[in-house]
Amino acid sequence: MKIFYKTRATATGGRSGHTALDDGGLAFDLARPGTGDVGANPEQLFALGYAACFDSALSMVAGQMKLEVTSKTSVEVGIGQRADGGYALDIDIYVETTGIDTAQAEKLVDAAHHACPYSNATRNNVDVRLHVTAI
Template sequence: MKTLYTGVATTTGGREGNVRSDDGILDLDLSMPKSMGGKGAEKTNPEQLFAAGYSACYGSALQIVAKKHKVDLGDFSVTASVELGTTEDGDLELSVVLDSYIPGVDVETGEKLVNEAHEICPYSRATRDNIDVTLNLMLDDED
């Protein structure tokens, strides 16, 4: 692999600690969500950070495939919902739902873009066959 960029972050204190990038741009306190027994403080958590990274990366992949197919994405957005749950054996497991809002495209074109983006996105490639990822295409309602 030819390295294009290396992001570095260090967490101290686990889920109740702090995460900081090596350049100091990212410097966030973490808290455990109430649903997991935490205090529910207004701080972020690993699942939100993963969702932010995945949605941004996948959005860039959508831009690449849209350009290739000469499709204008308009005011598009990607929302990643990252779930942390347990397996039948009690092991922790992640799943992701990616909602891609692409206004002004037809279903066939939108599905092609969403699926092709999933093939090239580094986050999608890293999670493939490891966690469930659901792709949803969100379009404008036509009355």
């Protein structure tokens, strides 16, 4: 695989610590969900990245399909305990499109789901559900 871009982040203190890009471009204090502490958690950060990446994949694929469309992508990321005692993510992707009908929107979202690097990373090991609304 030819690598187009690579970045690095470092975390200290786990879910109650701090994480930052090594280049200094972005940093977050972290807080465990439900504690009331100020800070982000890894699931929120994953949701941010996945939403941006998926929406970008939609735009790229729409261009390839010669579709005039605008989109908005929201991603919900949950975490839960597996039967074996480990933990796993659970993901819902919500896409709203404007400018195309429902059938076209569903084809676009499916194609974007196969192009998006986050979708490719999670495929067959994380439950991901797609929800499409054509406006």
